[in-house]
Amino acid sequence: MTTGVRRRMGVEERRGQLISVALELFSRRSPEDVSIDEIAAAAGISRPLVYHYFPGKQSLYEAALRRAADELAARFEEPHEGPLGARLLRVMGRFFSFVDEHGPGFSALMRGGPAAGSSRANAMIDEVRRAAYEQIVKHLGVAEPPARLELVVRSWVSLAESTALIWLEGRRIPRAELELQLVHDFAALVAVSAAYDEEMAQIAVRMLAGEPTDGPFGDLVGRLARLVPPPRW
Numbered sequence: 302m303t304t305g306v307r308r309r310m311g312v313e314e315r316r317g318q319l320i321s322v323a324l325e326l327f328s329r330r331s332p333e334d335v336s337i338d339e340i341a342a343a344a345g346i347s348r349p350l351v352y353h354y355f356p357g358k359q360s361l362y363e364a365a366l367r368r369a370a371d372e373l374a375a376r377f378e379e380p381h382e383g384p385l386g387a388r389l390l391r392v393m394g395r396f397f398s399f400v401d402e403h404g405p406g407f408s409a410l411m412r413g414g415p416a417a418g419s420s421r422a423n424a425m426i427d428e429v430r431r432a433a434y435e436q437i438v439k440h441l442g443v444a445e446p447p448a449r450l451e452l453v454v455r456s457w458v459s460l461a462e463s464t465a466l467i468w469l470e471g472r473r474i475p476r477a478e479l480e481l482q483l484v485h486d487f488a489a490l491v492a493v494s495a496a497y498d499e500e501m502a503q504i505a506v507r508m509l510a511g512e513p514t515d516g517p518f519g520d521l522v523g524r525l526a527r528l529v530p531p532p533r534w
Contacts, residue, residue: 316354316364319344324365328403332362363421369410370425373399374432385440385508386484386517392436393461393480400465401476408469411462433458437487441508449501453490460486485521 310318322344326335337358341348355361376395379388400407411426437454438446446454461483468479488508495505512518 312354315346319351319354319361320364320368323361324368324403324406327362327365327369327409328406331405332409337361363425365406366410366422366425369403369406370429373407373410374429377433377436379436379440381440384512384516384518386488386512386519388440389437389484389487390480390517393483396461397465397468397476397480400469404469408466411466430455430458430462433461441504443504447498447500449494449498450504453487453494453501457483457487457490481517481520484517485524488518488521 319340323335323340326339326343337351338348340361341351344351351361355364373396376399377392379392381388403410410429434451434454437457438450441450443450464479464483468474468476491501491505491508495502509518514523
């Protein structure tokens with residue numbers, strides 16, 4: 302019979318382990334409800350050793366927040382190939398996968414959690430929103446977004462965020478339906494803005510060019526057409 306020997310970790314490796322453990326616990330419960338003692342136990346080390354690597358729960362929370370923010374921002378990256386509607390639908394699928402996997406952690410990330418009011422936490426949240434905005438603008442192929450397009454994309458990013466937070470409260474709507482609906486919401490926001498502005502109209506035409514009838518945007522057109530009453534002769 303052999304006796305297990307605990308491997309000694311380097312500083313960065315141990316810090317990484319503690320961040321992973323904290324993020325996992327924060328993903329299952331609100332960060333306010335997770336104690337340093339629980340994090341230490343899950344990592345297999347003592348409470349004082351946690352404080353050796355992080356001054357307190359706030360600094361550990363912000364480190365976990367940093368990792369979550371980087372991962373969430375990466376979910377918006379998508380190859381610029383194929384119809385835009387399908388690309389956005391894949392992005393929404395990855396976004397909601399993150400939300401689904403990290404429910405309480407996602408809520409804490411977007412609402413501030415125990416770091417509410419922290420300039421670092423707020424900066425990380427803004428980074429995620431900025432990354433999402435920049436990715437969408439790149440997919441539209443617009444080098445210098447006009448004011449109306451910036452309004453549309455930022456509004457849509459906020460809508461996706463708030464939709465996910467509400468969905469987490471009870472998951473009362475099938476996730477796949479919400480992912481598709483958010484893609485439809487993006488098309489609708491662009492279309493309404495295009496009705497008011499010629500530059501946005503040109504962007505909308507380019508956006509819809511080559512979209513297949515069986516894609517997300519074509520699906521929206523079909524759904525809207527069913528709402529229009531037949532003409533009376």
